[in-house]
Amino acid sequence: AQSVTQLGSHVSVSEGALVLLRCNYSSSVPPYLFWYVQYPNQGLQLLLKYTSAATLVKGINGFEAEFKKSETSFHLTKPSAHMSDAAEYFCAVSESGGSYIPTFGRGTSLIVHP
Amino acid sequence: DAMVIQNPRYQVTQFGKPVTLSCSQTLNHNVMYWYQQKSSQAPKLLFHYYDKDFNNEADTPDNFQSRRPNTSFCFLDIRSPGLGDAAMYLCATSGRGQEETQYFGPGTRLLVL
Numbered sequence: 239a240q241s242v243t244q245l246g247s248h249v250s251v252s253e254g255a256l257v258l259l260r261c262n263y264s265s266s267v268p269p270y271l272f273w274y275v276q277y278p279n280q281g282l283q284l285l286l287k288y289t290s291a292a293t294l295v296k297g298i299n300g301f302e303a304e305f306k307k308s309e310t311s312f313h314l315t316k317p318s319a320h321m322s323d324a325a326e327y328f329c330a331v332s333e334s335g336g337s338y339i340p341t342f343g344r345g346t347s348l349i350v351h352p
Numbered sequence: 353d354a355m356v357i358q359n360p361r362y363q364v365t366q367f368g369k370p371v372t373l374s375c376s377q378t379l380n381h382n383v384m385y386w387y388q389q390k391s392s393q394a395p396k397l398l399f400h401y402y403d404k405d406f407n408n409e410a411d412t413p414d415n416f417q418s419r420r421p422n423t424s425f426c427f428l429d430i431r432s433p434g435l436g437d438a439a440m441y442l443c444a445t446s447g448r449g450q451e452e453t454q455y456f457g458p459g460t461r462l463l464v465l
Contacts, residue, residue: 247392270451281356281442281456282395289451328394332450338383340454342394 240265240331244343252351257301257316259346261329264310271312272330272340273303282328288312290334299323324350355379358443358457365433366465373428373460375443384426385454386418387442395442401426402448430462438464 245260263269270289274282286297293305303314312329326347330340356377365371375384383402387395399408401420415437417429430437440459446452 272453274454274456279440279459279461281358281444281458282454283456284453287451287453326392334450336450338446338448338450338452339385339397339400344394345392347392 240269240333240336240341242329242331242341242343244327244329244346246346247344248347248349250349250351251319253321254318257314257319257323257348259314259327259329259348261303261312261314261343262310263312263329263331265331265333267336268334270332270334270340271303271305272332273297273301273312273314274328274330275299276326276328276345278325285314285327319348319350321350321352324348356443356445356455356457358441358460360460361458362461362463364463364465367434368432371430371433371462373430373441373443373462375426375428375457376424377443377445377455378424379445379455380423381445381455382423382448383446383452384420385444385446386416386426386428387444388437389440389442389459398428433462433464435464438462 241264272287273285288305329343332340385400386398389395420426443457444454446454
């Protein structure tokens with residue numbers, strides 16, 4: 239069965255600092271991995287996804303994530319945080335050959351300080 | 353632009369008074385989902401449709417029902433809302449495939465008085 243663990247319910251960074259949001263997955267088959275962002279009082283929006291092509295995936299708003307099979311990780315990074323990046327971030331996984339319904343992590347709230 | 357629309361954005365209802373939330377999509381996706389999201393939590397899947405096939409999650413209360421009269425529209429009916437049903441309700445759509453992106457509407461925030 240697939241599962242996702244997001245380490246840290248809150249991450250706080252200063253504006254201009256590196257953003258690192260951690261996601262580890264569990265899957266018995268090759269996974270598809272997603273990062274979604276949710277701004278206050280809005281729905282979720284796809285940032286990027288891994289679908290077994292390049293292991294380094296670039297997304298919107300300067301975010302990227304690297305799929306590391308050996309570490310079962312798909313951490314989200316951004317070199318320089320902006321105040322507008324403050325939001326809730328969700329990692330999700332689905333399995334090739336399995337259900338098309340993704341399993342979401344519990345989310346990480348990114349706080350950006352001036 | 354193709355999108356997922358939810359109405360209303362905010363809904364206030366009284367304890368026990370039925371309420372219906374609506375969702376429409378212009379993406380022509382086969383799959384439509386309803387999620388419940390409480391504060392600082394991940395979305396919790398209530399049910400989903402693949403075309404007209406209805407799939408209920410095992411732990412979704414009977415108080416929650418859904419209808420999908422056509423490809424574009426889907427409704428969430430809460431028959432007798434309780435205080436614990438106050439939440440954000442998110443509608444999402446996708447194609448049918450494990451690699452498919454889910455497209456979310458802006459949500460309806462339900463308040464139960």
